[in-house]
Amino acid sequence: MPLVKVEDVSKIYKTNGIPFPALNGISFSVEKGEFLSLAGPSGSGKTTMLNLIGCLDKPTEGSIFLDDKDISAGKSSELADIRRYNIGFIFQTFNLIPILTSFENVEFPLILKGDLSREERRTLVEEILEDVGLKDLMQRKPSQLSGGQQQRVAVARALVKKPKLILADEPTANLDSKNGEEVLELMRQMNEKSGATFIFSTHDRMVMDFACRLINLKDGKIESDEKRG
Amino acid sequence: MSTLIKLAFRNIFRSKRRTLITFSAVSIGLALLVITISLMNGIDKQSISNIINCQTSHIKIFKKGYFDKKDELPMDITIKEPDRIRSLLKDIPEVVETESRILFGAGIIKGMDELPCLGVAIDPDLDPELFVIKESLIEGEWLAADDANMLVGESLAEDIGLSVGDLVTVRVITSTDKDDFSWNALDFEIKGIFDTDNPTVDSGRILIPLKQAGEGLSMESEVTEIVVRLNSDDDGVVFAARKKISEALKSQDQDLEVYTWKDLAGTFLAISKMKTRSSSMIIFIMLIIASMGIVNTMLMAVMERTREIGMLSALGMKKGEIMRLFILEGGFIGVFGSLLGCILGGLVSWYLEVYGWSMAAFGETMQKVSASVYPVEDVFYADLTLDVLITTLIFGTLISIIASFYPARKAARLNPTDALRHI
Numbered sequence: 001m002p003l004v005k006v007e008d009v010s011k012i013y014k015t016n017g018i019p020f021p022a023l024n025g026i027s028f029s030v031e032k033g034e035f036l037s038l039a040g041p042s043g044s045g046k047t048t049m050l051n052l053i054g055c056l057d058k059p060t061e062g063s064i065f066l067d068d069k070d071i072s073a074g075k076s077s078e079l080a081d082i083r084r085y086n087i088g089f090i091f092q093t094f095n096l097i098p099i100l101t102s103f104e105n106v107e108f109p110l111i112l113k114g115d116l117s118r119e120e121r122r123t124l125v126e127e128i129l130e131d132v133g134l135k136d137l138m139q140r141k142p143s144q145l146s147g148g149q150q151q152r153v154a155v156a157r158a159l160v161k162k163p164k165l166i167l168a169d170e171p172t173a174n175l176d177s178k179n180g181e182e183v184l185e186l187m188r189q190m191n192e193k194s195g196a197t198f199i200f201s202t203h204d205r206m207v208m209d210f211a212c213r214l215i216n217l218k219d220g221k222i223e224s225d226e227k228r229g
Numbered sequence: 230m231s232t233l234i235k236l237a238f239r240n241i242f243r244s245k246r247r248t249l250i251t252f253s254a255v256s257i258g259l260a261l262l263v264i265t266i267s268l269m270n271g272i273d274k275q276s277i278s279n280i281i282n283c284q285t286s287h288i289k290i291f292k293k294g295y296f297d298k299k300d301e302l303p304m305d306i307t308i309k310e311p312d313r314i315r316s317l318l319k320d321i322p323e324v325v326e327t328e329s330r331i332l333f334g335a336g337i338i339k340g341m342d343e344l345p346c347l348g349v350a351i352d353p354d355l356d357p358e359l360f361v362i363k364e365s366l367i368e369g370e371w372l373a374a375d376d377a378n379m380l381v382g383e384s385l386a387e388d389i390g391l392s393v394g395d396l397v398t399v400r401v402i403t404s405t406d407k408d409d410f411s412w413n414a415l416d417f418e419i420k421g422i423f424d425t426d427n428p429t430v431d432s433g434r435i436l437i438p439l440k441q442a443g444e445g446l447s448m449e450s451e452v453t454e455i456v457v458r459l460n461s462d463d464d465g466v467v468f469a470a471r472k473k474i475s476e477a478l479k480s481q482d483q484d485l486e487v488y489t490w491k492d493l494a495g496t497f498l499a500i501s502k503m504k505t506r507s508s509s510m511i512i513f514i515m516l517i518i519a520s521m522g523i524v525n526t527m528l529m530a531v532m533e534r535t536r537e538i539g540m541l542s543a544l545g546m547k548k549g550e551i552m553r554l555f556i557l558e559g560g561f562i563g564v565f566g567s568l569l570g571c572i573l574g575g576l577v578s579w580y581l582e583v584y585g586w587s588m589a590a591f592g593e594t595m596q597k598v599s600a601s602v603y604p605v606e607d608v609f610y611a612d613l614t615l616d617v618l619i620t621t622l623i624f625g626t627l628i629s630i631i632a633s634f635y636p637a638r639k640a641a642r643l644n645p646t647d648a649l650r651h652i
Contacts, residue, residue, distance in 0.1 A: 056543060056645045077547055084545025091649070095540040099239040111232045112545050157544075 001068055002029035003164060003197050004053055009062035009072075011048050011220075022048040024220040025062070030199060032164070035191045037211030038201045044217040046201035047169055053199065054087055054167045055079040067164065084112050088158030090168035090187075090200075094150040096142040102129065102153045103138040109161045128156045131193075132186055148179030152186060159190055168200035172207055184210045233550065237557035240530070248562060251526040255566025256573060258519035259625045262512050263574025263617060268581060269508060271612035272603055273501055277462070277490075279427035279604045280497060282361045285490040286328075287467050288457040288474060290314065293484040295453065296492070302334045302347075304403055307451035309483060314455060317477045323459045323470040326358035329452040331442050334402035335435060337381075337389055338414070344389045346433045348401060350442030350452075359458040362423050362436065369393035369421030374438045379417035382431035383424040395419045399435065403446050415445040428600035467491075500602060516625075519566075520632035527559050527636035531643075538640050539648025548641040555637035556630055563629020570625060571618045581611035 011023040023045045030036055038046045051057040052064055055071050056079075063072045071082060083089075088109070096105045103125055110121045129135045132152040142150050151171065158166050168187070172180030188210060191198050200207070208214055216223040241248050281287060291299070295306040308314060311329035318324050328351065335348035353372040357363040362380070363371050372378055379399070381391055391397060397419060402412045417437060425431055443449045459470050467489050475487045491498060531538070541551060585608035588596045596607060603609075 051646045054543065056649070080542070080545050080547045082545075083543060087545075089540075089543045091540065091543075093536070095536065095649075097236075097537065097540075099236070099243060108232070109544050 002065075003032045003034075003067060004030040004199075005065040005068075006049075006053070007063045007065070009049075009052065009059045009064060011045075011052065011057070012060045022220055023052075023059070026217075026220070026222055027062075028215060028222065028225060030197060032197055033191070033195045035188060035198045035210075035212040036200070037208050037214050038199060038217060039203060039208050039211075039214055040201075040217035040223070041203055043219075045220040046203075046217055048220075049217070050167045050169050050199065050201055053165070054089060055082045084109075085161070086164045088161065088163040088166040088196075090151070090154050090158045090166065090171045092170040092173045094142070094147070094154050094174070096150055096153055096157070098142050101139050101141055102134060102145065102156075105142070105153055106138075106156045106160050109157060113161050124160055125156075128160045129153075131190070132156045146179075147175050148182060151175060151179070151183050155183065155186055155190065159194065159196065162194065162196070164197060166196050166198045168198065170201055170203075172202070172204060177206065180204075181206070233554050233557055237554055238561055240554075240558050241561050244526075244530070244533075247526055247529065251522045251562055252566045252569070254519045254522040255563060255625060255629065256570040258515045259567050259570025259621050260574035260577065261515060262624075263571060263613075263621050264577050264581070264611070265508055265512060266617050266621075267574070267578035267611040267613045268586070268609060269505060270614070270617070271582065271610045272605060274612045275426070275605045275610060276497055276501070276603050277494075279425070279430075280494045281462060281490050283425045283427040283430045284604070285493045286359050286456040287459040287462070287490055288471055289488050289490075289493060290455040290457070290474070290478070291453070291486050291488065293486050296486060296488060299493075302332055302402070302453075304333065304446065304448070304453070307448065307453055308455060308485065309451055311450075311452045311455055314478070314481060314483070314485070317480065318457065318474055321470060321473045321477060323461070323466055323473070325458045325460050326355060327455055327457050328352050328355040328359050329439065329455050331439065331446060331448060331453050333442070333446060333453075336400040337385070337391070337435065338398045338400055339389050339391070342389065343400065344385065346385060346435055348399070348442075349434060349436050350439045350446070351436055352439050356436075359456055361425060362430075365423040365425040366421045367424045369419065372420055372436060372438050374440055376420075376438070377415070377417050377441055378420035378438070380421045380423055380436040381419060382434050383422050384428065384432040385434070386419070386422050388432070391419050391422075393419050393422060399437075401442075401445055413445055413447075415441070417441075426606045427604045428606045429604050431606070432600075464491075497604065516628055520628050523559050523562060523629050523632040524635060526562070527555060527633050528639070530558065531555065531636050531640045534640075535643060535648050535651040538643050539645045539651065542643075542645035542648065552637045552641035555640050556633045559633020559637070560626060560630045563626040563632075564622075566629070567622045567625025571622050574621070575613060575618055578611045578613040581609075582613050585610045 006026055006028050009023055009026045013020045013022055038049055040046050052059050059072050063070055106125045107121050110116055129138050132155055134149060134152055172183055184207060187198055202208060213227050215225045292306045292308050315327040318327055331350040333348040336343040336345045353374045372380055397417055399415050399417055400412050401415055459466055471487050471489055478485050538551060587608045588599045589607060
């Protein structure tokens with residue numbers, strides 16, 4: 001059973017009443033543990049696709065299944081629950097909470113999940129910060145970290161609750177190539193270590209090279225879907 | 230919830246200057262609220278005390294019909310055998326002392342001038358048990374029961390130029406009947422001058438011994454009122470005592486009526502009520518302005534943190550939690566602003582309770598205007614109570630929470646994908 005199943009999904013946005021199709025009848029499946037890249041130029045529908053899989057938005061037509069559960073027609077609180085327990089997000093602009101320390105930012109999803117004691121949370125957060133190489137900086141606030149370090153905190157935040165799926169929207173777009181590569185390497189290590197499924201969008205060739213599977217989007221349609229490595 | 234509280238608390242320090250301005254608006258608004266209420270309560274307390282101690286005591290007994298015409302000072306609606314009536318009240322536990330008095334219209338004549346005033350014939354032995362006039366003597370001596378002597382209020386004495394030892398002629402009105410209006414002229418020696426805290430009494434009253442009035446007013450064994458002093462100013466005690474007095478008076482055959490000081494101070498109470506209403510209105514408007522500050526601050530916060538709201542939503546935070554987060558932030562500004570407001574307002578009120586607020590600083594005209602409205606002389610004292618502080622604190626916090634509701638709802642309703650795209 002695939003972890004994600006996208007069936008004939010279309011998404012039409014309306015701007016000032018004028019319909020703008022962002023996705024046009026897309027279908028694909030993602031197996032557990034895949035390290036998949038959604039590639040394509042700007043406006044090809046990558047972010048829209050990630051938003052739909054991430055339960056942040058609903059398709060205009062078609063269905064999306066996560067673990068065999070149809071998420072395309074869920075209520076907003078049900079979708080929030082799916083995000084809270086099953087999905088980790090990594091954003092292009094890091095999006096850490098500026099008033100919290102690295103430790104607190106990583107701990108935040110665990111607090112929302114609400115099933116662990118303070119001590120259990122501490123252990124998990126310290127472990128993951130150690131994995132991303134930032135244990136020494138865990139009391140620093142985002143403004144005291146470099147871009148690469150902030151994105152590592154964001155990776156740790158996405159992974160700490162051990163979600164089934166991690167979605168990353170252009171995770172390296174705001175990083176220089178060295179830091180970008182390091183973050184991608186980190187993501188791949190985590191994919192191998194935890195078995196979590198990664199789907200990330202990019203238009204950067206170097207990033208695509210890291211992916212084990214590459215789906216190319218163009219004008220809201222799948223142009224190619226190839227397995228690599 | 231504790232995470233939301235922690236997050237909300239830290240968030241209020243993000244834009245320190247903006248928070249400080251909103252916080253100050255709330256604090257100043259609420260401090261003014263505490264000061265105004267304390268001052269109003271203090272003025273009321275002083276006024277009530279001055280009315281009871283200088284004018285009405287707690288309870289007055291009149292012959293039926295007198296109360297309705299009391300402003301005309303009728304001399305024909307009188308209580309007969311007042312001592313027998315007074316003896317009926319002796320056993321009521323709340324009653325401390327009673328006194329028979331005659332109120333009459335009078336005019337002090339000096340040369341070609343005549344100054345109208347209220348004459349009060351009192352029992353010089355009993356009066357100090359009920360009123361504070363004796364303690365308020367600033368010149369001369371207390372009344373001698375058997376002499377033709379008189380006490381006069383300080384402002385009245387000043388207005389007509391009287392001093393202790395002067396002999397004056399007083400025109401006393403012995404009948405106010407339209408068809409049988411009559412008066413008598415009596416000579417008195419000024420025995421003393423009093424200065425109470427009640428400007429109404431000081432500027433318009435003369436006191437003579439009851440015996441002298443009996444002769445001069447042809448009311449040998451009749452009085453217009455019996456005043457009763459109770460052991461407490463408390464409303465409950467006053468109303469309970471009135472009931473007991475009314476019961477006790479049933480055993481005699483005169484048709485008498487019992488009134489509390491509240492019935493007699495109707496004008497003051499009406500002014501007090503009106504003043505409370507108008508100040509509540511001003512305070513309400515002030516608080517609306519302060520709460521607009523909170524609405525504005527919170528809306529700015531929602532706008533600035535739109536992308537962060539999208540991220541919180543992506544992490545799985547529900548609409549209700551996002552809403553609670555922003556309401557908590559507004560609530561914190563409210564709680565701390567109200568706390569500071571209560572402290573500032575409390576300190577100023579405490580100062581005004583100890584040192585008072587003199588109307589003299591606003592000039593003589595203001596002093597006269599305030600004396601005509603309140604039976605309080607010159608200095609107003611605040612009365613700060615814990616319940617005012619607690620109510621203000623709760624009120625300020627609630628207003629802030631209500632004011633945060635709209636921005637919080639706006640934050641919660643943001644579409645996560647739009648919010649994440651926000652620049």
